[in-house]
Amino acid sequence: NAGVTQTPKFQVLKTGQSMTLQCAQDMNHEYMSWYRQDPGMGLRLIHYSVGAGITDQGEVPNGYNVSRSTTEDFPLRLLSAAPSQTSVYFCASSYGVQTNYGYTFGSGTRLTVV
Amino acid sequence: RKEVEQDPGPFNVPEGATVAFNCTYSNSASQSFFWYRQDCRKEPKLLMSVYSSGNEDGRFTAQLNRASQYISLLIRDSKLSDSATYLCVVNTLRGSYIPTFGRGTSLIVHP
Numbered sequence: 001n002a003g004v005t006q007t008p009k010f011q012v013l014k015t016g017q018s019m020t021l022q023c024a025q026d027m028n029h030e031y032m033s034w035y036r037q038d039p040g041m042g043l044r045l046i047h048y049s050v051g052a053g054i055t056d057q058g059e060v061p062n063g064y065n066v067s068r069s070t071t072e073d074f075p076l077r078l079l080s081a082a083p084s085q086t087s088v089y090f091c092a093s094s095y096g097v098q099t100n101y102g103y104t105f106g107s108g109t110r111l112t113v114v
Numbered sequence: 115r116k117e118v119e120q121d122p123g124p125f126n127v128p129e130g131a132t133v134a135f136n137c138t139y140s141n142s143a144s145q146s147f148f149w150y151r152q153d154c155r156k157e158p159k160l161l162m163s164v165y166s167s168g169n170e171d172g173r174f175t176a177q178l179n180r181a182s183q184y185i186s187l188l189i190r191d192s193k194l195s196d197s198a199t200y201l202c203v204v205n206t207l208r209g210s211y212i213p214t215f216g217r218g219t220s221l222i223v224h225p
Binding site: 033107 | 148201
Protein backbone atom coordinates (compact mmCIF):
# COMPACT_ATOMS: atom_id res chain seq x y z
CA ASN A 1 0.00 0.00 0.00
CA ALA A 2 1.68 3.20 -1.19
CA GLY A 3 -0.74 5.56 0.60
CA VAL A 4 -0.59 9.09 -0.80
CA THR A 5 2.08 9.70 -3.43
CA GLN A 6 3.13 13.19 -4.44
CA THR A 7 5.42 14.12 -7.29
CA PRO A 8 7.74 15.87 -7.73
CA LYS A 9 9.39 16.22 -4.32
CA PHE A 10 11.25 19.37 -5.31
CA GLN A 11 10.67 21.91 -8.07
CA VAL A 12 12.09 25.28 -9.07
CA LEU A 13 10.00 27.41 -11.41
CA LYS A 14 10.50 30.75 -13.04
CA THR A 15 7.87 33.41 -12.55
CA GLY A 16 5.11 32.96 -15.09
CA GLN A 17 5.71 29.27 -15.73
CA SER A 18 2.95 26.75 -15.20
CA MET A 19 3.17 23.28 -13.78
CA THR A 20 1.13 20.46 -12.29
CA LEU A 21 1.75 18.86 -8.91
CA GLN A 22 0.63 15.27 -8.94
CA CYS A 23 -1.17 13.47 -6.12
CA ALA A 24 -2.39 9.88 -6.17
CA GLN A 25 -3.82 7.65 -3.46
CA ASP A 26 -4.52 3.93 -3.53
CA MET A 27 -6.75 3.69 -0.46
CA ASN A 28 -10.06 4.35 -2.24
CA HIS A 29 -10.46 7.55 -0.23
CA GLU A 30 -13.38 9.81 -1.13
CA TYR A 31 -11.89 13.01 0.18
CA MET A 32 -8.72 14.60 -1.19
CA SER A 33 -7.26 18.01 -0.57
CA TRP A 34 -4.29 20.27 -1.19
CA TYR A 35 -2.59 22.39 1.44
CA ARG A 36 0.27 24.80 1.43
CA GLN A 37 2.45 25.26 4.48
CA ASP A 38 4.40 28.44 5.05
CA PRO A 39 6.51 29.39 8.09
CA GLY A 40 4.32 30.89 10.81
CA MET A 41 1.14 30.32 8.78
CA GLY A 42 0.38 26.69 9.39
CA LEU A 43 -1.40 24.52 6.85
CA ARG A 44 -3.85 26.38 4.63
CA LEU A 45 -6.41 24.62 2.46
CA ILE A 46 -6.16 25.42 -1.26
CA HIS A 47 -8.77 23.14 -2.88
CA TYR A 48 -10.55 19.97 -1.89
CA SER A 49 -12.69 17.25 -3.42
CA VAL A 50 -15.32 15.04 -1.80
CA GLY A 51 -15.42 12.61 -4.71
CA ALA A 52 -14.67 12.14 -8.40
CA GLY A 53 -16.03 15.03 -10.43
CA ILE A 54 -16.54 17.29 -7.40
CA THR A 55 -14.11 20.01 -6.35
CA ASP A 56 -14.40 23.13 -4.23
CA GLN A 57 -12.27 26.02 -3.09
CA GLY A 58 -10.54 26.24 0.22
CA GLU A 59 -9.04 29.19 2.04
CA VAL A 60 -6.39 30.20 -0.53
CA PRO A 61 -7.50 29.04 -4.02
CA ASN A 62 -6.28 31.95 -6.16
CA GLY A 63 -3.66 30.97 -8.72
CA TYR A 64 -4.45 27.25 -8.50
CA ASN A 65 -6.76 24.88 -10.37
CA VAL A 66 -7.73 21.32 -9.60
CA SER A 67 -9.72 18.52 -11.20
CA ARG A 68 -10.82 15.11 -9.96
CA SER A 69 -11.52 12.83 -12.91
CA THR A 70 -10.83 9.64 -10.92
CA THR A 71 -11.05 8.66 -7.27
CA GLU A 72 -7.29 8.07 -7.18
CA ASP A 73 -5.86 11.27 -8.66
CA PHE A 74 -6.11 14.91 -7.64
CA PRO A 75 -3.59 17.10 -9.51
CA LEU A 76 -2.95 20.73 -8.57
CA ARG A 77 -2.15 23.14 -11.39
CA LEU A 78 -0.28 26.38 -10.96
CA LEU A 79 -1.45 28.58 -13.81
CA SER A 80 1.26 31.27 -13.79
CA ALA A 81 3.74 30.82 -10.97
CA ALA A 82 4.52 33.75 -8.71
CA PRO A 83 7.17 34.08 -5.95
CA SER A 84 4.31 34.19 -3.41
CA GLN A 85 3.59 30.58 -4.33
CA THR A 86 6.95 29.46 -2.97
CA SER A 87 5.88 26.98 -0.31
CA VAL A 88 5.65 23.36 0.72
CA TYR A 89 2.58 21.70 -0.76
CA PHE A 90 0.90 18.70 0.84
CA CYS A 91 -1.80 16.50 -0.58
CA ALA A 92 -4.02 14.70 1.93
CA SER A 93 -6.79 12.15 1.66
CA SER A 94 -9.40 10.65 3.94
CA TYR A 95 -11.95 7.87 3.71
CA GLY A 96 -14.61 10.42 4.55
CA VAL A 97 -14.99 13.61 6.52
CA GLN A 98 -18.37 13.05 8.11
CA THR A 99 -17.03 10.81 10.80
CA ASN A 100 -13.88 10.72 12.85
CA TYR A 101 -11.59 9.68 10.03
CA GLY A 102 -8.18 11.28 10.03
CA TYR A 103 -6.17 12.33 7.02
CA THR A 104 -3.20 10.68 5.34
CA PHE A 105 -0.67 13.10 3.92
CA GLY A 106 1.76 12.75 1.08
CA SER A 107 5.41 13.55 1.72
CA GLY A 108 5.12 17.02 0.19
CA THR A 109 6.42 19.04 -2.74
CA ARG A 110 8.88 21.83 -2.01
CA LEU A 111 8.30 24.51 -4.63
CA THR A 112 10.49 27.55 -5.19
CA VAL A 113 9.44 30.25 -7.65
CA VAL A 114 12.23 32.60 -8.71
CA ARG B 115 -10.20 35.53 16.58
CA LYS B 116 -8.54 32.71 14.66
CA GLU B 117 -10.68 29.66 14.14
CA VAL B 118 -8.14 27.31 15.74
CA GLU B 119 -5.48 28.64 18.08
CA GLN B 120 -2.44 26.99 19.61
CA ASP B 121 0.43 28.28 21.70
CA PRO B 122 3.39 27.99 19.30
CA GLY B 123 5.86 27.30 22.15
CA PRO B 124 8.47 25.96 22.10
CA PHE B 125 7.84 23.85 25.15
CA ASN B 126 11.26 22.81 26.37
CA VAL B 127 11.07 19.86 28.79
CA PRO B 128 13.46 17.24 30.18
CA GLU B 129 13.10 13.57 29.44
CA GLY B 130 10.53 11.96 31.70
CA ALA B 131 8.50 15.12 32.17
CA THR B 132 4.76 15.43 31.66
CA VAL B 133 3.68 18.15 29.25
CA ALA B 134 0.26 19.35 28.15
CA PHE B 135 -0.88 21.39 25.16
CA ASN B 136 -4.21 23.08 24.62
CA CYS B 137 -5.92 24.11 21.44
CA THR B 138 -8.96 26.38 21.34
CA TYR B 139 -11.52 26.57 18.56
CA SER B 140 -14.08 29.24 17.85
CA ASN B 141 -16.87 27.45 15.97
CA SER B 142 -19.24 25.68 18.34
CA ALA B 143 -20.58 23.63 15.41
CA SER B 144 -17.24 21.87 14.95
CA GLN B 145 -17.77 18.14 14.92
CA SER B 146 -14.55 16.16 15.04
CA PHE B 147 -11.09 16.78 16.39
CA PHE B 148 -7.62 15.35 15.96
CA TRP B 149 -4.02 15.73 17.04
CA TYR B 150 -1.28 15.37 14.44
CA ARG B 151 2.46 15.21 14.84
CA GLN B 152 4.82 16.83 12.34
CA ASP B 153 8.56 16.27 12.36
CA CYS B 154 10.87 18.84 10.81
CA ARG B 155 10.55 18.89 7.01
CA LYS B 156 8.13 15.96 7.05
CA GLU B 157 4.43 15.54 6.47
CA PRO B 158 1.91 15.64 9.36
CA LYS B 159 0.94 12.24 10.71
CA LEU B 160 -2.21 11.40 12.63
CA LEU B 161 -1.48 10.95 16.32
CA MET B 162 -4.98 10.42 17.66
CA SER B 163 -8.62 11.40 17.36
CA VAL B 164 -10.17 13.30 20.25
CA TYR B 165 -13.45 12.37 21.90
CA SER B 166 -15.55 14.00 24.59
CA SER B 167 -15.04 10.98 26.81
CA GLY B 168 -11.29 11.35 26.46
CA ASN B 169 -9.01 8.78 24.95
CA GLU B 170 -5.63 7.38 25.75
CA ASP B 171 -2.94 5.76 23.64
CA GLY B 172 0.03 4.69 25.71
CA ARG B 173 1.68 7.83 27.09
CA PHE B 174 -0.68 10.13 25.20
CA THR B 175 -4.07 11.31 26.45
CA ALA B 176 -6.42 13.55 24.48
CA GLN B 177 -9.48 15.33 25.81
CA LEU B 178 -12.25 17.45 24.34
CA ASN B 179 -14.10 20.11 26.32
CA ARG B 180 -17.04 21.23 24.20
CA ALA B 181 -18.36 23.69 26.78
CA SER B 182 -15.11 25.66 26.81
CA GLN B 183 -14.27 24.81 23.17
CA TYR B 184 -10.81 23.42 23.60
CA ILE B 185 -8.96 20.17 23.11
CA SER B 186 -5.91 19.05 25.02
CA LEU B 187 -3.03 16.65 24.59
CA LEU B 188 -1.11 15.27 27.56
CA ILE B 189 2.20 13.49 27.08
CA ARG B 190 3.54 11.55 30.04
CA ASP B 191 7.12 10.33 30.52
CA SER B 192 8.41 12.41 27.57
CA LYS B 193 10.98 10.81 25.29
CA LEU B 194 13.58 12.51 23.11
CA SER B 195 11.69 11.09 20.15
CA ASP B 196 8.58 13.07 21.14
CA SER B 197 10.31 16.26 19.96
CA ALA B 198 8.14 17.53 17.12
CA THR B 199 5.40 20.02 16.30
CA TYR B 200 1.91 19.02 17.41
CA LEU B 201 -0.98 20.23 15.28
CA CYS B 202 -4.60 20.27 16.34
CA VAL B 203 -7.25 19.84 13.68
CA VAL B 204 -10.90 20.78 13.90
CA ASN B 205 -13.53 19.58 11.38
CA THR B 206 -16.47 21.93 10.82
CA LEU B 207 -19.47 21.34 8.59
CA ARG B 208 -19.59 23.77 5.67
CA GLY B 209 -21.50 21.77 3.10
CA SER B 210 -18.85 19.12 3.66
CA TYR B 211 -16.74 18.77 6.77
CA ILE B 212 -13.74 21.01 6.27
CA PRO B 213 -10.65 20.59 8.45
CA THR B 214 -8.89 23.60 9.90
CA PHE B 215 -5.37 23.17 11.21
CA GLY B 216 -3.84 25.03 14.09
CA ARG B 217 -0.39 26.47 13.50
CA GLY B 218 1.16 23.92 15.81
CA THR B 219 2.93 23.73 19.16
CA SER B 220 6.64 22.95 19.15
CA LEU B 221 7.92 20.46 21.73
CA ILE B 222 11.60 19.97 22.48
CA VAL B 223 12.53 17.16 24.84
CA HIS B 224 16.12 17.37 26.11
CA PRO B 225 18.26 14.84 27.97
